[in-house]
Amino acid sequence: MKCREKKRFLAFANDVEFLDQENYISVVAMIEGWEEMLEIEINDTDLTRFLTVVFSEFEKEVYDFNFKYDASTVISAFLNYRSFRNIDFSKTRENSEFKKLNDKFATEIEDEHLKYEAKKLTKKDNITYEELFEIFAERLIKRTEKANKKQRRIFCNLITTNEKTAI
Structure with missing residues (x-):
């Protein structure tokens, strides 16, 4: 059998190279x-x-839970819930895909390149996805405040309050 790939995907966003179109x-x-x-x-x-990294590494967690879900959609929804709602998924009654993602979010970063970048940002050898996400959320809060928007929304309530809501 002869196979040949004619066209490869290559794109950039914020100076990050993407070879995977879905990602x-x-x-x-x-x-x-x-x-x-x-x-x-x-x-x-x-x-x-x-x-x-989150979209590629967390895809397995979604498929382990239920293969019928579109992993990108579930991961996007999870990150948005983490960002805009103060939800403690560990107290979720059912074993939802969000709970599995939240458990993975609490683990140390596995990707070597991301681990290196995280160490530069935090000066820590080991950091979880959740801790790094909070750093990025704080950056976005500062940018939003600098933009001085009258109707700005608070990004990542988990940073601004310790109160948690169970779903």
Whole structure:
């Protein structure tokens, strides 16, 4: 059998190279959604790289839960819930896909390149996805405050309050 790939996917977002079209679409859609909601421009290479890793690594968690779900949609919804609602998924009664993702979110970063970047940002050898996500959320809060938007929404309530809500 002779096989030949004619066309390869290559795209860039915030100076991050994408070879996987589905990952590119997922990450760009997430960032564009946040930009629209927060009314700011998000040109953050570190955040883009982080989301790229989360979308690719967390896909397995979604498929382990239930193969019928579109992993990108579930991961996007999870990140939005983590960002805009203060929910403690560990207290969720049912074993939802969000609970599995939340459990994975609490683990240390596995991707070596992202681990290196996280160490540069935090000066810590080991950091969880959740801790790094909170750093990016704080950055977005600061950008939103600098933009001085009258109707700005608070990004990542888990940073601004300790109160948790169980679903």
